[in-house]
Amino acid sequence: MDSVRIDKWLWAARFFKTRSLASKAVAGGKVHLNGGRIKASKTVVPGDSLVIQRVDDQYTVMVLALSDRRGPAKVAQTLYEETAESLAARQDNREARRLSMQSSPAPKARPDKRARRLIHRFKETNRE
Numbered sequence: 001m002d003s004v005r006i007d008k009w010l011w012a013a014r015f016f017k018t019r020s021l022a023s024k025a026v027a028g029g030k031v032h033l034n035g036g037r038i039k040a041s042k043t044v045v046p047g048d049s050l051v052i053q054r055v056d057d058q059y060t061v062m063v064l065a066l067s068d069r070r071g072p073a074k075v076a077q078t079l080y081e082e083t084a085e086s087l088a089a090r091q092d093n094r095e096a097r098r099l100s101m102q103s104s105p106a107p108k109a110r111p112d113k114r115a116r117r118l119i120h121r122f123k124e125t126n127r128e
Contacts, residue, residue, distance in 0.1 A: 003043035004066045006033065012067040014076040015052055015059070030054070050080075056093060060086035 004012075010022040010031065023040040025031055030053040033042060044050070044063055052059040061080040070076070111119060 001066050001068070003045045004068050005040065006031065006038060006042050006044050007040040008068045009044050009063070009066065009079070010052070012070050012076065013079045014070070014073060015054065025052075025054075056097065057090050058086065059090070 007019055007022040007026055010016050010025070011019040016022040016025060022031075026038060026040045026042075029037055031038065032051040033044065034049050035051075044066070046063050046065060048063045050059075050061050050063065052061065060083045062083070063079070064081055065079045067075075067079055
């Protein structure tokens with residue numbers, strides 16, 4: 001196998017749960033190959049550099065091997081190597097999200113009927 005479609009490779013490497021989600025991400029500009037925007041039919045070869053944006057995280061990976069079949073996670077991790085900068089940035093981002101969640105703790109209990117009515121009344125008056 002000399003090359004594989006990018007959407008198949010992203011699915012096989014377990015960046016996306018389905019191939020259609022991988023195709024939509026590529027079409028939406030969430031995946032860049034060697035610094036440029038691509039289409040889902042573009043082929044990837046070993047040595048290519050990919051930048052993948054998923055929800056809050058951005059991965060920068062080098063393609064090491066090709067596969068068009070989805071296998072176990074251990075095998076999928078051998079298909080690519082994440083750069084040290086990307087890994088450090090993702091860990092910093094994860095820590096920042098964790099710290100921001102601590103500054104606004106979850107309520108101890110659900111609002112009762114009176115509190116819920118007050119919340120709805122507050123939201124309705126602020127809409128106008």
